Amino acid sequence: MSSAPSPTAVRSRTAAPMAGVIVAMALIEALSGITQGYLNPILPALGPELKIDDPTINGLFLISSVAFAVFTPVISRLGDSLGCRLILRITAVIVAVGVFLMALWPTLATVTVGVVLLTCVVGFIPLMMGILRATDAAATRSGVGAMIATLMITVGLGGLLAGVVGAQRPTLGFWVAVPFAVIALVASLFLPKGLEGTRERLAAVPLASCTLGLIGFVTALSMGGDWGWLSPLTLVTGLGGVALLAVWWRLDRRTDAVRFIDLRMLSIPRVRTITVVTFLFGFASISYFGTNGIFLHADDAATSYGFGMDPLAIAVILAACSVLAFASSLALPPYMRRVGERAALFTAAALLAVGFVLMAALHGTAAGYIAGFSVFYLGIGAYQAATRTLSVEGVPVDETATAAGLNELALSVGIAIGAAAVKLISTVFVAPDGHIALGGIVGIWVTLLVAAALAGIVALRYPRKTAPEATA
Numbered sequence: 001m002s003s004a005p006s007p008t009a010v011r012s013r014t015a016a017p018m019a020g021v022i023v024a025m026a027l028i029e030a031l032s033g034i035t036q037g038y039l040n041p042i043l044p045a046l047g048p049e050l051k052i053d054d055p056t057i058n059g060l061f062l063i064s065s066v067a068f069a070v071f072t073p074v075i076s077r078l079g080d081s082l083g084c085r086l087i088l089r090i091t092a093v094i095v096a097v098g099v100f101l102m103a104l105w106p107t108l109a110t111v112t113v114g115v116v117l118l119t120c121v122v123g124f125i126p127l128m129m130g131i132l133r134a135t136d137a138a139a140t141r142s143g144v145g146a147m148i149a150t151l152m153i154t155v156g157l158g159g160l161l162a163g164v165v166g167a168q169r170p171t172l173g174f175w176v177a178v179p180f181a182v183i184a185l186v187a188s189l190f191l192p193k194g195l196e197g198t199r200e201r202l203a204a205v206p207l208a209s210c211t212l213g214l215i216g217f218v219t220a221l222s223m224g225g226d227w228g229w230l231s232p233l234t235l236v237t238g239l240g241g242v243a244l245l246a247v248w249w250r251l252d253r254r255t256d257a258v259r260f261i262d263l264r265m266l267s268i269p270r271v272r273t274i275t276v277v278t279f280l281f282g283f284a285s286i287s288y289f290g291t292n293g294i295f296l297h298a299d300d301a302a303t304s305y306g307f308g309m310d311p312l313a314i315a316v317i318l319a320a321c322s323v324l325a326f327a328s329s330l331a332l333p334p335y336m337r338r339v340g341e342r343a344a345l346f347t348a349a350a351l352l353a354v355g356f357v358l359m360a361a362l363h364g365t366a367a368g369y370i371a372g373f374s375v376f377y378l379g380i381g382a383y384q385a386a387t388r389t390l391s392v393e394g395v396p397v398d399e400t401a402t403a404a405g406l407n408e409l410a411l412s413v414g415i416a417i418g419a420a421a422v423k424l425i426s427t428v429f430v431a432p433d434g435h436i437a438l439g440g441i442v443g444i445w446v447t448l449l450v451a452a453a454l455a456g457i458v459a460l461r462y463p464r465k466t467a468p469e470a471t472a
Contacts, residue, residue: 018136022143024187025128026150028088031095031184032121033154034177038162039064039115040289041311045170050108060115062222067119069214069412073261074207075123076405083197084130084401089188091120091127096181103178106171122412125151126404129392131194133400141333141389148385149329154180156315156322163315198398206260209248216241218413221420225427261402269463270394271403275410277345277458278387282414284352284451285380287422291444292373294436295363303435307366321374325381332385342462344386349456351379356449360442379452387411390462421447 043057079087098117101110125147132143158176166173220238227234252263266272296314298306309317328351336344355376362368391407392400422444429440 018139018143020190021132021135021192022139022146024190025132025143026146027187028092028128028184029124029147029150030154031092031099031177031180032124033151034158034161034180035095035099035118035121036151037155037158037160038173038176039118041159041163041315042166042170042173045166046111049170050106050111052108056108060112062219063112064115064119065222065412065416066215066218067116068122069218069409069416070211071119072122072126072408072412073210073402073405075120076126076401076408077202077261079123079127079130079197079401079405080399081197081200081202084127084134084194085188085191086197088124088127088131088191091123092184092188094120096185099174099177099181102171103174106174122408123405125388126401126408128191129388129404130401131191133392134194134397135192137397140392141336144389145330145333145385148381148388149326152325152329152381152384153322156319156325160315160319163312167312195398201258203251203258203260206248206251209244209251210260213241213244213246213248217245218416221416224420225423229424261406262399265395265399265403265406268394270390271406273458273462274387274390275407277349277455277462278383278391278407278410279414280451280455280458281348281352281383281387282411283418283421284448284455285376285383285418286415287418288376288444288448290419291422291426291436291441295369295441298435302433303431304438305363305441307369317370317373321377324374324377325384328378328381329385332382333389336386336389340464341386341390342460342464344382345390345459345462346456348379348383348386349452349459351375351382352452353379353449353456355379356445356452360445360449363441383455418448418451 043060046052046057075087075091094117098114098120101117102114125144128147129140129144133140161176162173165176216237218241220234220241224234224238248260249263252259252261255264266275293314295306296309296317297311299308300306332344332348335347339347355372355374355378358372358375359369360372362372387407388404392403395403425440425443425447426436429437429443431437
């Protein structure tokens with residue numbers, strides 16, 4: 001007579017398949033990291049080869065920023081409606097098409113289309129979180145930690161590889177993403193199905209209001225420094241975007257209508273707190289990357305700061321720091337279990353803040369500045385894992401991708417507003433020869449430090465779990 005399997009044996013059989021699922025998800029997320037990392041060194045160097053000017057290159061970055069913001073809620077919402085695995089496979093194919101298009105036929109037209117297609121990677125994490133939570137909710141935190149760790153290290157790797165491969169001919173750098181695209185397509189075939197889609201239709205008017213509002217708002221933030229912050233074009237574009245977003249907010253908070261995104265989930269204290277914290281983290285972190293490159297590249301004799309580093313040296317530093325973000329992302333889930341959600345979020349904010357303090361205090365030496373930037377990068381890995389994990393806790397399983405997408409949207413908007421603030425400060429403190437004065441750099445450090453501190457304060461309002469939740 002056969003006996004029932006022991007709980008240990010059941011857990012062992014369950015853990016093995018889930019480990020394989022998490023590995024497959026990490027391989028898919030590697031494509032996201034590579035494509036987000038390799039554009040930064042490639043696009044600015046395309047001018048001579050494709051015969052395009054700097055404003056056109058800036059336009060490509062603008063298109064990327066706008067597409068990231070627009071696709072975030074759309075893709076995640078489609079995942080909950082039609083099934084996360086189906087939409088993930090479709091988006092992986094779309095991204096792969098963009099990768100091959102730019103590698104095989106690099107022209108201004110194909111690069112423009114490719115940049116838009118690549119931004120579909122913004123849906124990878126929300127969709128995979130939907131699959132993961134529906135398949136094994138207990139593995140969500142560790143799975144998200146693994147995905148974010150992969151994202152962090154491949155962003156740095158992508159920039160470094162593209163810089164090396166494309167050193168003589170920038171368009172060759174586009175080939176860096178090709179093997180990762182193939183691997184991601186294969187890995188997507190091994191993911192479990194997760195939940196069936198709800199088949200709920202997407203409300204057209206709220207969707208259009210959200211999409212057009214994001215386009216207007218992000219475009220105004222990105223171009224305000226070039227157009228003039230008080231120019232009619234900036235004001236019309238920005239205020240028009242805000243007005244449309246207000247319409248979307250009103251429509252999708254109704255209780256008696258078909259919605260694009262159920263914004264009523266923001267009434268859940270956990271979701272609301274994480275959304276605000278994520279916005280502040282985005283403001284305080286990713287928006288600094290451009291300034292970091294400027295600081296490291298600047299000639300101290302001309303600007304009173306900087307170390308005269310070339311692009312390859314800067315890419316090496318970013319790649320090395322991405323290892324730290326990789327480590328903090330993996331360490332975050334067990335750390336959160338030990339100290340709690342509030343403490344984990346506060347720790348991430350503290351790391352960002354301490355990083356800025358160290359950069360400001362030790363910026364006179366390369367070792368001191370890089371030490372501060374390294375602490376800053378530890379904070380990035382920690383908050384990326386923490387906020388994405390917590391963004392879906394407290395919402396129904398069939399709204400996981402949408403909740404995760406809402407969190408991604410908060411991150412994108414925070415980055416856009418933070419970048420606009422950095423650009424505004426840079427404009428105010430520009431020196432006669434065109435470089436940012438040291439006072440402007442200090443102003444940027446202080447502004448982002450304040451945002452990180454605010455993130456820590458808001459994090460302390462994250463609701464504590466009840467006893468049943470804590471033992472679930």
